[in-house]
Amino acid sequence: MARIALVGPGAVGGVIAAWLETTGRHRVTLCARRPLGGLHVETPHGSITAKPAVLTDPAQATPVDWVLVATKAYDAAGAAAWLKGLAAEGAPVAILQNGVEHRERFAAYVPAAQLVPVMVDCPAERTDPTHIRQRGPARMVVQDDARGRGFVALFAGTPVEVSVTPDLKSAVWRKLCLNSSGVINALLLQPTAAMHDEQLGDLLKAMVRECMAVGRAEGAVFEEGLPEKILASQRAAPPDSVNSIHADRAAGRPMEIDARNGVIVRLGREHGIPTPYNQMAVALLEAMARGK
Template sequence: MVRIAVIGAGAIGGTLAAWLAQSHDVTVCARSPLADLEVETPEGVIQAAPRILTDPAEATAVDWVLCTTKTYDCPAAAAWLPGLMGPTTRLAVIQNGVEQRERFPQVPAQRTVPVIIDLPAERTAPGRIIQRREGTIHVPEGEAGEALVALFTDTPIDAQTTPDFLTAAWRKLAINCSGIVSALTHRPAEVANDEGAAEVMRALVRECIAVGRAEGADLPDKLADQVVKWTTLAHPQSVNSLHADFEAGRQTEVDARNQVIVRLGAKHGIDTPMNRALASILIAASTRP
């Protein structure tokens, strides 16, 4: 039985903790106390009663730490690491963007595993989650990646290694960066059917492609059109997480989804005016009095 600590008890963290607790020793590190976890999954309702910690001073070393917080909560998540990380503990960073390894520099790179997750879920109340479909996890090839995949052997979550994680991460960022259009127009996925909005989405993705290629990702030109097409095929009322957070007045992950393209573009001398402009507008709108 593997000892696993999950930092974050939101939709992703709660779902992963509930599934992993069916066959492993799981601790959930959260801001507020929880009685237990209950997840409505495609296979039925699962329940779990993992150990719940709210004070980093109470943490003890585990085999794996899974960080599932929003990217802007990394400083708070890092407070748990001194207690959780032993000499051989590995850290899986399950977050948006392409800078997972850079977010926790205090952990050796060889013990940090960046993770791409596609697991539609929503938290309806503390410890109560609806998982919309089974979900997938992708990690880099190698011993650490294979060890993470093994954690999910007894779950319906499809975890696997990928030989080109860099490209996979930038491909997901290409999808995520276009979601800012929904946020700023206050329209769900159906906004991609508007040709003007669709062209803005393509421009955002083209900038992502250019920067991703400079970073070493293998991204085709057609990806810009594909992202728009995939969005039109989604449920017309589906809302991405950036849009949901913006509408609710919460902090957003615009840095990990759009500003990172601007930041890395500048490093390579690549101009990214569309991502820069829309990120600036969203930030201004988020900080209005």
């Protein structure tokens, strides 16, 4: 029986918490900003109703065996308020977020040895605070070390596919290549079907190449033909698919601009690599967010 606290029970956090509950092996506690009656998750394997304990005040947090953080990247500081109590006895803190700076975001709050960065691929959306739709398979990747293998073990017996890799850096950068190009849809407010346009397809590939150049300078390794593969995956996706930065902009919510594109510009500057497409996307989206 592991005591697991999940900070940020939104789309991803809700799906993950619900699957952990189904094992019957864990005591799951949700750390939320507001009271929640329970979780109802529609998954490709059927519906799950879960009633984990819910805390709404970091002052109530007591030590657990594992902490899983699934807030948006820009909410790291708020999420960190929970960690003082939850991780007081040295619990590993898994960061289930997009981007490549999982460690950097939490370095000020948790000793590096406790942090477990997670590449998360879990298409999900919240229809209200307690109802979540998992739109496809949930997949996560962690570094192949003792804590990574401990994280994998939490999900044994669930359909959540968690694997280890000797090279997590390349896995998160590869995901960033896909996510960074999603800004095109957010700028246009058009779903994936837009990528059938030849010019937009070329733009997507150019943005992915910028991300790859910076990723390589950071030590990531990419397979041949990644820009073409990402474009092909977008063209094969359901034409009405809406990525999360597009959904956030459409709903007037804050956006993970820095975690998905700003980071490419910032790190590109450090390495002397120009990233004009990402720079323009960041400038436009930030100006739109300010003018909202």
